[in-house]
Amino acid sequence: MAIIEVTNLKKSFGAVDVLKDVSLSVQAQEVVAVIGPSGSGKSTMLRSLAHLEKIDGGSIRIGDEYLVKDGHYSSAAKIKEITSRMGMVFQHFNLFPHLTVRGNLELAPRLVKKLPAAELRERASGLLEKVGLIDKADVYPANLSGGQKQRVAIARALMMSPEILLFDEPTSALDPELTGEVLEVMKQLAEEHMTMIVVTHEMGFAREVADRVMFMADGEFIEAGTPEQVFDDPQHERTKTFLTRVL
Numbered sequence: 083m084a085i086i087e088v089t090n091l092k093k094s095f096g097a098v099d100v101l102k103d104v105s106l107s108v109q110a111q112e113v114v115a116v117i118g119p120s121g122s123g124k125s126t127m128l129r130s131l132a133h134l135e136k137i138d139g140g141s142i143r144i145g146d147e148y149l150v151k152d153g154h155y156s157s158a159a160k161i162k163e164i165t166s167r168m169g170m171v172f173q174h175f176n177l178f179p180h181l182t183v184r185g186n187l188e189l190a191p192r193l194v195k196k197l198p199a200a201e202l203r204e205r206a207s208g209l210l211e212k213v214g215l216i217d218k219a220d221v222y223p224a225n226l227s228g229g230q231k232q233r234v235a236i237a238r239a240l241m242m243s244p245e246i247l248l249f250d251e252p253t254s255a256l257d258p259e260l261t262g263e264v265l266e267v268m269k270q271l272a273e274e275h276m277t278m279i280v281v282t283h284e285m286g287f288a289r290e291v292a293d294r295v296m297f298m299a300d301g302e303f304i305e306a307g308t309p310e311q312v313f314d315d316p317q318h319e320r321t322k323t324f325l326t327r328v329l
């Protein structure tokens with residue numbers, strides 16, 4: 083059974099139908115790259131999964147529980163439980179500026195999971211080691227590079243032990259020379275079999291790391307396949323036309 087099952091998702095902002103009919107099925111441990119033109123609805127789709135946007139119709143199932151079924155949302159308690167299984171990483175990092183790196187990592191699990199201080203400290207140190215930033219534990223976000231900020235954001239998401247990570251253009255706000263260090267961490271997570279949906283303009287990442295690439299245009303998934311199929315098979319015409327514009 084797929085760990086994420088999205089069926090016939092619809093979402094409008096006023097008169098604009100941003101998600102027209104989006105369906106998506108992701109298997110546990112799969113890495114799915116979502117590509118497509120600006121404004122096609124990629125972020126809205128991802129934000130709907132994390133319940134940062136409320137959808138107008140359709141269903142989202144995570145594991146064996148429905149966040150929303152046929153447009154009807156589960157109870158607040160259930161939604162909280164379901165969304166806690168997902169971590170999200172944003173384009174603009176969204177770190178808390180008044181907290182140190184360690185403070186950023188420890189806040190949510192302290193408040194939500196009520197983990198004891200020693201355990202929090204140990205977990206945070208382990209994850210900062212993993213993303214190569216243990217020496218920055220007591221630094222404030224303002225004193226980090228963009229790449230370092232994003233690695234902190236990834237470590238912070240991992241503090242909650244999510245089963246699924248959602249990435250919304252995690253490298254788009256970075257100078258080109260800083261994207262590599264973030265992509266490297268994401269690649270490592272993929273190798274560790276984290277289930278990931280990555281909205282990205284990094285075609286190299288999509289090609290190298292993703293198990294499946296999905297092309298969204300005008301609020302719908304138009305084409306999908308393995309990276310080889312999507313990037314190299316002439317049948318995927320819409321993706322090809324898009325790629326010739328962005329590459």
Ligand SMILES: Nc1ncnc2c1ncn2[C@@H]1O[C@H](COP(=O)(O)OP(=O)(O)OP(=O)(O)O)[C@@H](O)[C@H]1O
Pocket residue numbers: 095100118119120121122123124125126127
């Ligand atoms: N809160 C909002 N209110 C009104 N319109 C919105 C809102 N959020 C997104 N939109 C509109 O929805 C459409 C899809 O936006 P979305 O951010 O999902 O696209 P995207 O494919 O992620 O684009 P990009 O690659 O530029 O981030 C756009 O036309 C956008 O202006």
